[in-house]
Amino acid sequence: MSESYVFYQGNIVNESEVSISIRSKAFNYGLACFEGIRAYWDEKEQQLFAFRLRDHYVRLLQSAKTLNMSLPYTVDELCDFTVELLKKNNFKTTTYIRPIVYKGADSIGPTLFDNDDRIVIYCNPMGKYAGKEELSVAVSSWRRLDDNMLPPRTKATAAYLNSALASLEVAQNGYDEAIFLTSTGHVCEGPGENIFIYKKGKLITPPPSDNILEGITRELVMQIAKEDLGMEVVERSIVRTELYASDEVFFSGTAMEVTPVVKVDNRIIGTGHQGEVCRKIKEVFFGLTTGKNPKYAHFCTPVY
Ligand SMILES: Cc1ncc(COP(=O)(O)O)c(C=O)c1O
Known part of the structure; x- marks a missing residue:
């Protein structure tokens, strides 16, 4: 895979710089919530359009709230980070964006009350998902x-x-x-x-x-x-x-x-x-x- 950039805890970094602990509660207990967003490539205009970005981040923050997780970012900031991330990756194709809010590794139990919430956003090219027309x-x-x-x-x-x-x-x-x-x-x-x-x-x-x-x-x-x-x-x-x-x-x-x-x-x-x-x-x-x-x-x- 060529160089891939991700958003991790407030910064856009090379994917190889991100490591998630084996003690993370996301890994141990699935204590995380996520979104799936598409950005559509327009070949004629040579432009990438992130689709319904705000709606996805509104839903992500609502999900996080229900799971007692919180992030120090607003919906608008998350939209801006995502646009920056897509730019940095220089994608010229329809792309899938995956933000995940997850619990860190502060303690061993399956608890949602610790304040160790994290966010990562990664993206990759995505064409047709279904694999078939019907x-x-x-x-x-x-x-x-x-x-x-x-x-x-x-x-x-x-x-x-x-x-x-x-x-x-x-x-x-x-x-x-x-x-x-x-x-x-x-x-x-x-x-x-x-x-x-x-x-x-x-x-x-x-x-x-x-x-x-x-x-x-x-x-x-x-x-x-x-x-x-x-x-x-x-x-x-x-x-x-x-x-x-x-x-x-x-x-x-x-x-x-x-x-x-x-x-x-x-x-x-x-x-x-x-x-x-x-x-x-x-x-x-x-x-x-x-x-x-x-x-x-x-x-x-x-x-x-
Ligand atoms: C279980 C489930 N239902 C429905 C949907 C469709 O939701 P949306 O149209 O927001 O992608 C998704 C995808 O996110 C899903 O995972």
Whole structure:
């Protein structure tokens, strides 16, 4: 790997200068929370646009607050550090940015009350995450964590063991991605993305009370559907067999972007190919990530 710069505790340094203690509580107990942010490269303009930077740092600080972690930086400062970091790395390609707030190594127990919180931000090039244009998915036998167990809305690193187990199960069974049900049997989300179904003219997605991470892309998909496509959007609980009976199913997320699901548990969804609603949402979505749509240009921060 060529030289990579990271943000560590207030400074941009060479990645090789950062070492995290084997005693860190992030390593020992998963006491950390994180974000995943994309910056979109515009080849024509030779410009990199960090996407919804503020929204991600607002969510990171909210997650940290819930986990009793704190940082000496404001949202605006974190946005500025990130732009500086991208510049320093001189990325000229679509990039993924990963800020992590974590507990240090001050004491041995799994405690959240010590004042040894740290932050690191690293980034790397990222193209398509899904690996496929259309996904075949399965409902996992692993249930989604509950807000009163390990709140998924905090993007706590520890919660991603739940995601990894579901992903492993469905990958071993030959599927592309998993769908979680909640402990009460409602459709929740994927291991790292939110879910939408389209049925009888309505776009439907599970509500925050079904233990989802309230995705920033989910919010944008709802806005595009309502305001740009004039659709009815409903947040309500969904049951498993509604997935099979849907005209369309698709995922949304920073890494996953907007990606259609064409099979669930071996049942063909709709025509078995990307549906019209998903296609139209993708068209608006991919038309706005590099500042070309004036209505959404404020979501895109130019780096250079
Ligand atoms: C569990 C989970 N759900 C949903 C999402 C999608 O959220 P966003 O659109 O903010 O990336 C993510 C990704 O961050 C995630 O990890």
